Amino acid sequence: MQGKHLTQKERFYIEKRRGEGVNQATIARELALPRSTISRELRRNTDPTFNGVYCCRRADTLARERRHKPLPNNAFYPLEPHLQNEAAWRLQIEVWQNSDILKPASRRLSRVTFP
Structure with a gap:
């Protein structure tokens, strides 16, 4: 992870691995990130309109909106x-x-x- 925000590639990887049924701890280990980062990402950026399925594009949009919100x-x-x-x-x-x-x-x- 370069900066303090997840990249699109990292979000895509999270989406792919969650779709394969991999748990959060394993994803965190594979991305060399704290488990809390993955947990927070899934909690904050999983849109309920997507039936609780994590989507990297939607997650990126939600994160950007939150980042620029005063x-x-x-x-x-x-x-x-x-x-x-x-x-x-x-x-x-x-x-x-x-x-x-x-x-x-x-x-x-x-x-x-x-x-």
């Missing part, structure tokens, strides 16, 4: 791209304005307190 906890997700950029820019300015750089020296905290 996370729901991203506050900028519902915004248009130009508004996302504006919000991010304003947040950077706010952080910069509230930083210690702009505060007077007398208000900065010191490690040592003199009587």
